[in-house]
Amino acid sequence: MREFKGKVDQSGDGLVSSPVLKTPTTQLNKIVGDSALLPVHITSANTVSIVKWIFHPRKGEANDLGRFSDGKWVRWNTSDSFGQRLDTADGSTLKISNLVLKDSGVYKAHVTFSTGVTETHTFGLAVYEPVLEPQITPELISRTPDGCNVTLQCQASGQGDLHVSWKRGNPLRALDESPGWYQLSDNGEDLHLFWHxxxxxxxxxxxxxNLVDQKNISVNLLSLCPAEGKGPLARFPISSIGLSLLNAFVDEVEWKFTPTGGQPLLVAEFAQGELRRPHPNDSFGPRVEMVEGTTLKMKDLTMADSGVMDVRVRFASSAIVEYSFNLVVHEPVPPPQINHQIISSSANQCNVTLHCRTSGMSDLHFSWENGNPLRTSEALDWYRLTNGDKDLHLSWRPNTSNSTFTCLVSNSVDQKNISFDVFNICQDEARDECSCFSWVRTTMVVGLALQVATIILLNVLERKAEEMRKELSSESIVVAAESAPDAGREQPPLERAEAARPCGCSRLAALRVAVRAAAARTGCLHPAATDSSQ
Known part of the structure; x- marks a missing residue:
């Protein structure tokens, strides 16, 4: 709901003037280095005269940032903390680039209409530091035949209010979705649990x-509490693969690897507390080692390591247990690139196509998100995905708060992303169109002025020439009468005038006729006017 305020006339008649409409505050949370868009949504049909922006920092005095009027953005003080980081889109949206912490505060846009009514739009901006990479300090408290009591301490450093939470498994899920006891400290940083x-x-x-960023770190409890019960390790990190086995009364263990599309190969044997490599020069080479006597670790994985690892365990009781691990190694996702194409642009809307491209890989998943923090593009008025979701066709309005679009490219184990801000390209396109229109309009005005000047000049020359011809004609008649050699033969007055006319006047008449003919050919003077003046 809008709040209506006004100023009471000091004369005491009780009349209210200069009404002010106040809109609800819009809150924005951003990360350092990002950009913020503050869009002013004007609902009135009246003409906007001035949009004035005021910044109220969390500490210190208010700062008059500038105003937008008559199609121009004027900054009062470009040496303030914002410098060249402020810009406007069509006067209704303020953009702040390369955000810093002290940009946090309240921004007010005072919109004055031609009717004298003023609207105040308020924005609350909070800028946060990016979350630093956390660290986990594990501690094994005790072991039991069924599992281990473990304490994990998550160390989070950085400024601002940070929220710490814990998840288990992959994909992540809540701690209470799996059996077992756990307890969190008051601040949530310490996790005490019993792991089966x-x-x-x-x-x-x-x-x-925090409100704009998130980081995470994982720990594998097998490194603290090696498996002594049933079942192998179900999921493996990409950098090193641990194959955990039964450790109680084990007599001998064999690891046999079958690569995808290849023949089985005996990789390692474990007997009498030692690891033996029957073929030390195979494709694994020195990348295979034993960890804690129960895990075969494979380092520096390559694409050729994809395949099936079959493990045969023989106990002292002659019992045999077999395990099978299916290992799939993926290439990391290459960094993507975004190319853009402006379909059309106007003051109120910009239609853009963004093309997301990578090189040299297949089986990649493409998706798009908008803003920071990222969210789906469903907030747009219109958008469409084509070419396997690689191309995003969108309609963006300059008065929306989020102009950043992010392409996310992923496979089963890796993800890369790249962001693109459509604000600058849409604003540049609108400026180019405005500049082109102004140039065409200026050319038309100059051309029209030249035509009018030519017509005026020709008319002046015509009058001057006519006056000169009459004057010379009368003078030549008098001279011819006084000095005629043949008194018996009288020439007609017109012939005497033409004969006595100076050559300069004839040249002027010829020039006049040529200029008027040229003007008639270019459309500046109607041909009939030329004929009538001769």
Whole structure:
């Protein structure tokens, strides 16, 4: 609901003048280095005269940023903390680039209409530091036949209010979705839990976030509490693969690897507490090692490491247990690029196509998100995805708050993204169109002025020539009468005038006829006017 305010006339008649409409405050949360758009949504049909922007920092006095009027953005003080980081889109949206922490505060746009009514639009901007990478300090408290009591401490550093939470498994899910006891400290940074060795979700993840950013780090509990019950490790990190086995009364273990489309190869044997490599010069080379006597670790994975690892475990009781691990190694996603194409642009709307491209890989998933923090593009008035979601066709309005669009490219193990801000290209296009229109209009005005000047000049020359011809004609008649050699033969007055006319006047008449004919050919003078003047 809008609040109506006004100023009371000091004369005491009780009349209210200069009405002011105040809109609800719009809150924006941004990260350092990002851009913020403050759009003024004007609902009145009246003409806007002035849009004036005022900044109220959290500490200090208010700062008059500038105003937009008569189609121009005027900054009062370009040496303030904002410098060249302020810009406007059509006068209704203020853009702040390369945000810093002290940009946090309240921004007010005072919109004055031609009717004298003023609207005040208020924006609250909070700028946050990006969340730093957290660290997990694990501590094994005790072991039991069923599992381990563990304490994990998540160390989060940085400025501002940080929220710490914990998840388990992959994909992430809540701690209470799996059996087992756990307890969190008051600040949420310390997690005490009992982990069952036969549980499949050995990954525990700490998430640290503020209102605009989030970072996480995971720890595998197998590194603290090696499996001694049933079941192998279900999920593996990409950098190193751990194959955990039963450790109680194990007599011998064999690891046999079958690459995709290849023949089986005996990779390693574990017996009498030692690891033996029957073929040390195979494709794995020195990248295979034993960890804690229960895990075969493979480092520096390559695409050729994809395949099936079959493990055969023989116990002292002659019992045999077999395990099978299916390992798929993926290439990292290459950094994507965004190319843009402006379809059309106007003062109120910009139609753009964004093309997201990568090189050299297939089986990639493409998606698009908008703003910061990222969210789906469903907030747009209109958009469409084509070419396997690689191309985003969108209609963007300059008075919207988010002009950044992010392309996310991922496979099963990796993700890359790149962002593109359509604000600048749409604003530049609108300026180019305005500049082109002004040039064409100026050319037309200059051309019309030249035509009018030519017509006026020709008319003046015509009158001057006519006056000169009459004057010379009368003088030549008098001279001819006084000095005629043949008194018996009298020439006609017109012939005597033509004979006595100076050559300069004849040249002027010829020039006049040529100029008028040229003007008639170019459309500046109607041909009939030329004929009538001769």
């Amino acid at each position: 060795r036969n549980a499949s979700d050995a990954n525990i993840t700490c998430l640290v976030s």
